Amino acid sequence: MEKKTETIPKKKVRQRYFVARELQFSIALLVIIALLGGIFLQSVSVALSSYLKLKTPTVGIFLAIGYIIIVTILSIVFTHRLVGPFKRLEYEMKLIKDGELSQRLYIRSKDDLHVRNFVQHVNDLIAEFEEMSKAYSKLNSLVSTTLAEIMEELSKEEFDREKLLKRLSALQKEIHKYREKW
Numbered sequence: 001m002e003k004k005t006e007t008i009p010k011k012k013v014r015q016r017y018f019v020a021r022e023l024q025f026s027i028a029l030l031v032i033i034a035l036l037g038g039i040f041l042q043s044v045s046v047a048l049s050s051y052l053k054l055k056t057p058t059v060g061i062f063l064a065i066g067y068i069i070i071v072t073i074l075s076i077v078f079t080h081r082l083v084g085p086f087k088r089l090e091y092e093m094k095l096i097k098d099g100e101l102s103q104r105l106y107i108r109s110k111d112d113l114h115v116r117n118f119v120q121h122v123n124d125l126i127a128e129f130e131e132m133s134k135a136y137s138k139l140n141s142l143v144s145t146t147l148a149e150i151m152e153e154l155s156k157e158e159f160d161r162e163k164l165l166k167r168l169s170a171l172q173k174e175i176h177k178y179r180e181k182w
Contacts, residue, residue, distance in 0.1 A: 026081070030074050037070040085115045089122075101130040132182055139178045146171045 044066075045059045054062075085107060095103045104126065107119040150167055153159045 026078075030078055034070060034074055038067065041066040041070070082115070089115075089119065093122075096126060101126065101133060135178060135181070139175065142174060143171065 041063055045063050048054045048062065049056070049059050089105055089107075092103060092105050104123050105119045107116050146167060150164055153164055153167075
């Protein structure tokens, strides 16, 4: 007797990519500038070869040097605007990781909008974590103090059981309050 198994078709999920339009525009602008620079160099090389009667190897060297200069300038601009802020953010994140929770990430006004939005979200997260850390420290201090008081009461030959139950109940409520908050 064969068992028939029904297969449920898997729901096709469209993958969504999050791409910043500003970043796409910046990259497209760099490509257009590179292409225009190449066209300009080609025009200059044609002019050099026809008016000055330069030979092909000399024009080729001129074109190669020109392309290298264009690519170098565009690379410097691109890394300064996009990669530079991330290197600075990496340094600031290391400071935060090392315990400086009051540190916030800094971004220049001319940095990419995508980077500025990212920094704002990270700063919000750090502020919330800092608040949570302070609350945790306060709760930890309360628990330690209360437990020390309970242990001191228990060390007595005759201790007040009701008093201890009330202290434990109050401590439990305080812990629950913090748990609900976070």
